[in-house]
Every structure is written in structure tokens, then in C-alpha cells.
Amino acid sequence: MSGGNCPETGRQKMIGMMYLFLTAMLALNVSGELLQAFQLVDKSIQESIKATDSKNLDIHNQFRAAEAVNAEKVKPVREKVESIYEKADTLYNQIQELKLMMMRTADNSPEATLDNYKGSDNQDIAPQIMMVEKGGERSKNLIADINEYRDYLISIISEEDTALISALNTSLSTEAAPPSRPGQVQVSWASQKFEHLPLSASFALLTSIQSNVRNAQADVATYLLAGIDENTYKFNDIRSVVIPSSAMVLKGETYSAKLLIAATDKYQKPRFDIEGYSVKPNEDGEGILEIRTNKTGRQEWSGKIWFKDPNGIEKPYEVTHTFDVVQPNAVISPLKMNVFYEALENPVEVSVPGVPANQLEVSFSNATKRSQGDGVYIVIPKPGFAGGKSIVTVYANISGERQRIGSKEFRIKPLPLPYATFAGKRDGKVKKNLLKVQNGIFATMGPDFDFELEYKVTQFSIAATKGGFFQSEPSKSNRLTDAQIELINSLGRGAKLMVEEIKAIGPDKRNKKLAPIVLTID
Template sequence: MAIKKKPVSPRQKMINLMYVVLMAMLALNVSTEVLNGFSIVEESLNRTTVNSAKENQVIYDDFEAQMKSNPAKVKAWFDKAQEVRHMSDSLYNFAEELKLAIVREADGKNGDVKNIKGKEDLEAATQVMLAPGTGKGTELYKSINSFRERILAMVSDSVQRSVIESNLATQIPANAMSMGKNWQEYMFEGMPVAAAVTLLSKLQSDIRYAEGEVLHTLVANIDVKDIRVNSLNAFVIPNSQTIVRGDKFSAHIVMAAVDTTQVPEIYIGERRTNLTGGLYETICNATGDFTLAGHIEMVNGSGERIRRDFSQKYTVVDPSATVSADLMNVLYAGYSNPLSISVPGVPLTKIQATMTGGVLQPVGPGKYIARPSAVGKDVTITVTSTNTGRAQQMGQFTFRVRKLPDPTPYIAMTDEHGNPTRYKGGGLSKGNLLSADGIGAAIDDGILDIGFKVQGFETVFFDNMGNAVPMVSDGTRFSARQKETFRKLSRNRRFYISRITAVGPDGIQRSLTTSMEVIVK
């Protein structure tokens, strides 16, 4: 629907000019016969207001009709239109009550706005609008301001806003302000009845004009949602193009620039299908490549039936998943074993995994830490996917659980370039030996690098008679006695570090069977 606002006619422009001239003549105290000219302006304003009201009523009637035929589309704008009607009628009727009150103040209780006798009365308007305690001028001032702000909030066009704001302005000239007058005093103090009534009639005309501008804006907003495009295409939007056998294939079948308040006719192949919200689902019991094809039929804004074909390929695969140990092919009890878990075609955020015989902790998308609880008891990891909205098992994987192997003892030091290194036996300079604090132990085979805490060890020296002289360490550190013996060792003398005890991250204390031979260089 497109309703255009009529431009201001030359006749209306002349009426507006007459209104300005008559006001100027009144200010010059022209004879009372001039007041009869206000009747001409009053009648013309009333005709204009009636015509505006009729035009507005046409739009209201159209809103009613559209509301019945398509409430989902029209309701929001219909409600706004009713709000505009309510606040416009409220201010319009208030102005009408004031007109009647002023005329009756001048002509008595039987006064008639359409037949004013005391047009020249200068006290009636002042009494009704400005009397202390009962004057309605302040209330009218506030009502106009409130109406103007609420109406402007519904109009986006800058030209319309400017016209409405000007028509409903409540500013007064600077000279009036300098005399200490407010808006209601400036407008109604000492104003003849004919002029006061005409001012209120003009306000009523401005109200109906503003009401009409907002209604046209609301109607335009409804029209924006009509299907009026030159390119319409059908689309299939699948939840996933790769489907696990036994799971559902789900896809939304829509038309570009679709009007969601109208339900299109959807055909799969040549058979019409009733789909809730355009959602198509089918159980996939066989693997392979498939195609969902059909067409959509819909009626556009001009009543023409349009058709658009659609086609979407998808693949159905067998359940599969991949679980790989980041460090090795077994899991170690009591140790945080890192795992990576993935499923082809499924986002990592849609994958879940559980484990028997221990704890499986997620640490990121597709990343887990497995901690088996018992040595020798296999664990099973179960992988599920929620890619299609429901849990689907993708596979189970069994791992053997082993005890962490024994570590290798070493002495921490630096090489000739200052890089940290681990001495594990053989020739060792006396300077490096004396600078060492103690020994460490770790599984260090190029794949694993798991540190152990050394609890104690012995060094075994041989005297000149070939007798073994064992010395106990101070925990993980060399004892003072051992250090003193190091200082006395001559070149190519040998000693052994043995009977090492250490505890790993699994909490198991173990005695290492290996010993370290040190040759002083």
C-alpha cells in the first residue's frame, strides 16, 4: 500500500497568510469588524482539519483490514498507530474543550463555538487560560510539548520532523520573554475570543497534520516488508553435509528475501511436503553421496506464483573417530597422559569422551589428560558426537596401562657453550664434579621427559688396598664427606654412584638397579 501526502494547496497557503495578516491587524487595534475575518480563517481551518481527519481515518481503516489478513506482519505497526490515535485525540479533544470553555465564558452557558457573539471579549480567554489556580494554560503548554516529543520520536524524515516541530513549537519571541511573559500569557492574555478560538483551531489542525505524517511513516514500514525484489533464489541450509550412518540429516529449505509471515509450498522431488519451520529431516541408513532436490512455490506481492528449484548434496559415512596418545602407545598409571581426540567431519567442540578405570579430563578442544588408576588394568575411552543435536557414539578405544619405567640418574651441569646438559657416566672433569650439588633422575629417552625426585644414594670409593668405602648422601645432595673425598681424588680415579632411591609422579618409591660410573679427568 502506498499513500502519498497531498501537498499544501494554494488555497491553504492563502488561508495561512490571511491568518497572519489578521493577527497583525489585531495587534494594531483595527476595528472589531476585522474580528469577523477570524471566522473565515476558523471555517477554513475546520475544513482542513476535517479533511485531514478523513485521510487519517482511511489509513486507520486500512490498518484494520491488514491486521485481519496478516496480524503477524502488521501487529507491531497497528499497535503504534493506535497509540498515535489515542494521544492525538486526547490533545485534540482538550483543545476543543478549551474553545468551548472560552466561548461560554464570554457568551454564557449556552455559548456556541460555531456562533460566537462576544468575539471581541478580551477577558474570557484570560480567565479560562490564566486564572490563578484554575487556568488551563500551563496544562495546555505541557500537553503540547509532550505530544510534540512523542510524535517526533516516531518520525525519521528530517523534513517531516522540521515541519511538525515548527507547527507545534512553544517558544515565544525574545521581547515577550524580556517582559517576563511565559507562553500561555503571550498566547492568551488579553486575546479576543475570536482570536483565541482560532489559535486553538489551528492547534487542532496541526495535531491532525502531525498524526497523518506519522501514520504515513508507519504504513511505509509495513510496505518495506513486502516481497518486492528482482532476484529470488531457493537455498538448502544443512546442519552438516557429512552424516554418520544411523544419524539424521537436517537442513533448512528457504528462499532468499523470504517473508517469514508467509508459509511457502515446499516440494521434495515432485511431492509436496509440510515442514515445520522449513526443517527437513530424514534417517540415513546407508553410506554414500546423496542429493536433496526439489522446488519452492510462493506468491509475491502482486499475487503472482513464483517457483525456485533447489539442490543440495550430502555425504553419509560410517561411524569413525581417531584417538592418538601424544607421547606413546600405552598409558601410564598415576601419570597425566596427554591425548588428542577427533572425529572426521565433526567440530572439536561437538566431541565428548569418557574413560573407564581412571579420570579423563578435558583441557581444550580435542585435548584431554588421561590418568589411569591401576597398573595392568586396561582402560576404555568412549567417544561421542553431538554434531546433529543428539549424542551419537563414534567408537571405543582400549589402552593398556603400565607402570612408569625406572628413571636414569644424572648430574646436572653445563657444557662448554653454557647450555644445560645431563652427565650420565664416563669421564668428568674434577672442576665440574666439585661444582655439582647432587644428582637427579628422569625418564629421558627422547620421547618422555619425566622428572623424579631423588631421596638418597651412595657413593662407593676404593682405597689403595682395593677396599670399597661407601658414603651416604645428604638426600639428593652430596654430603660434606663425599665433597671432601672428591677433592682428594687424583686423575683417572673412579668411583660409583649406586643404591639410588627415587619417587616419580605416580607416587611409587623405587630403588634403581643401575649405577653411575664416574672417571675423574
């Protein structure tokens, strides 16, 4: 970092001019107008100090904000800045106490304030307090403390920052100014500040030192704040990035990805050097790498990405990556059973890993299909193909080309027969009271059949032996007739009851004969 980063500000130049003006006025006879001029200079410097205090507070807040983002890097520097602020406050307050001591001595009142005091033309009090009392201990201590503060600030600064070091040596110098003309007697720094001067002039000179203390504090704090970003890359664009562990995830596996924020510099584009391949940079500074895959298996590429560091030196960053090339494979999965049932809606899921469902083309022989989206199809075999086969063939649009991926064969079967139940039973014993509350015969596929297949009984007969004679009563629906109910009510315990000649119709609209039911009255 160059000391040129801390040039003299306009306000500092103004203070320097005021100091020259003050020095020039000291060569004149002390008059009321001159004393008033000293006081005006003092007030102007105090206003400058207020502005510098505001700047120092702002710098401190910037350190706090930077620490919240990167505590590990900023905290040690922020603690060093707070040490500077503490030393600056101590020296500033020490000078303020000296001014109060002089003012209250001149006013002969402990209640006097710096804004309202008497004796501004007194030329004895300042040298008495600073150079006579205690053998001039107060001026010696002040000089030592200024030197210590200056040396501490310089110890923090890099030796290469000569401009800032020179500025500190000048503004916080305690060396006596050389004689203004040949033959003039050399006087000390303390004498120049306190001897043969009206009190208001000494006040203005002390306020000028306080201003230099605050300005030095601000300059070094600014220097350290800038140092936080030294050798740090500058970026002006932020974007979100998702890096998946794999671009393809099998069903049932866990998808995993890294989510991060990437920073880029839209004014500085990286340079890509990938071995064996060309990279096309886009307007956003990203490199587009395209590799044509002609064989299956694990593939690897590597290279370097070049980017300029904060000093403008291009540096390489190694990059390597592996990926797997697999033969496209169609996954054809029946969602219910491994056959296609005639006249039923048979759901099938079709997918090709790595290929979106909307880029697949699926055909079914001897059947019609209806897409449900997301690779799910409803398949209905065409009439008359029961006992035959349906072949599912899958094509995919890969890199703009239609490719056959695979196929699978399904058997087409006729609808299975249901079984009939009476009072929820197919055979065995049944309570007569339970039979009395029944109103019909029902057909069911049972709990092990995955499809919601509905059959309706269209006819049946109730048969039993009554009074030594075999009697059969028919029904042309699934409902019990009055004659059938009368026959059931006439049966006693142990009697056999048969439900026979049962027929039912299903989705294929065919009447099918079902197995009879034989029950024993309990």
C-alpha cells in the first residue's frame, strides 16, 4: 500500500494556512482585534476537529460492519484501531486539561469555561504553567506524549508508506522550527508555543495540536481499513450456484447438492485452458465446455482457469472433473401387475435415466394408450388380443436425434373371474338369522387383486331340499326374490343351501358363469 493513499485534505490545508496566519500575527503588536483573530482561528480549528471526530466515528462503524462479515480477518485490525483511538483520546484530553488549567488561572475561577474566560491577552500564564512550574515538567510531558503517540502510529505503518510516515512526522513534530532569519537565536518547541504570546494564541496553538492528533488518528485508521481489502479480490456480481453430487439420481436414492453464492467480476473475464478441449466463454464470464461422448464408462478432464489477482498478475487455478457415460436404458414399470388385462386400464410408468419424460416417445402394440404426464401411461388392450402380447417400445430425443432406447413385452390376459358370495361367504356354515337380513348375491375379486374391477351378478338360483323334495327358485338379478326368501326361511338347522347358476357381467360386457356357493344352516 502506498502512502499516496493519504494525501493532505482541503481541511488540513486550511488548518496549515491558519497556522501560518497565526504565526504571522504573533510578530505584530497584540491588539484587541488581534486577540479576537486568535480566538476566531481557535474556533475554526475546533469546528475542523468536530468534522474529523465524525469521520473517525464513521471509520469505527465501518470496522464493526466489516468484522460482522469476516471476524477472523477484521477483529485483530479493529482492536489495533481501538488502541489508536484510546491513545488519541488520552493525548487530546491531556491537552484539553492544560488549556483548562491556563484558562482558570487567568480567570481566577474554577467555574470558567473555554468559551468564556478573561485574560486572553495575558502573556505570563502559559509560560508559567508550562515552562516555569515544576521545572517545565508539563511541557516536557506533553512533548514526550506527542512523540510516543507519533512513534506508535508510525510503528503500525509499513516502511514502504513513506508519504504517510512523512506526514505524521510533520504534523506531530516537537522539533523547534528553525530561525526565520540568520543570526536569530534558536528557541525550543515549548518556547515557540507558550513564551511571549497572548493566552489566546497559546490556546489556538494547543487546539491546532489537538486537530493534528485527531487527523493522524483518522489517517492511520483509514490506512488500516484500506489494508483489510489489500490482496483481496474485487467482485461486482453475485449469483447463486447449485452443484449437484450427480446429475442423475435413481428412484429411491437421495438427491444431494451444494448450494453456494458465487462472486464474479463482470469487467474481468477468466481465461480457460482445458487439455484437449476448447472452451467457449459467454458474456457472463462463464466457460462453456462441450464434450462429445462416443464410449461408455468413466471419463475425466482437467485443465486450468486463469484469473488476475489484485496486483494484476494472472494466476492459474487447477480444475479437474470426472463423469460417467452410460448407455441409455429404458425403465418400463407396470404400476399394478406384470400383465395387461383386457378391457382394463393398466397403468405403466416409462422413464429413461437422464432424459426428461417430455422427450420420450412410447408405443404399445395391440393396445391403446393415454398419457397421464410424468411418464405414466394408461394402457387398454384392444379387443380380441387376450392370450397375445403387447410390446412397449421407447424412443428418446437425445441431442436432437431420435434413438430407440429399449422395449419390454407384456402378456395380454382376459379378465379373471370373480367369485360370488352370499352373506359374505362362499361355503361353510352360516347363521340363519344372518341369511334373513341379506338382500342379494354379490361378485368380488377379493383383496389380492390390485385393480378396482367391478362385476355385477345378473342371475342366480337358490336350491334346497324342502319337505323331502328338491326345490330351486331363480332370480334374474342379484336380488333375492320373495320365493327365494320363503325357501330360506323354511330351512332348519343343518340343512344345505345352494346358490347356483350364477352369472355376472364385468367391464368387457360379457356374462360369465361363476362357481356355485354351498352353505350349511347353523
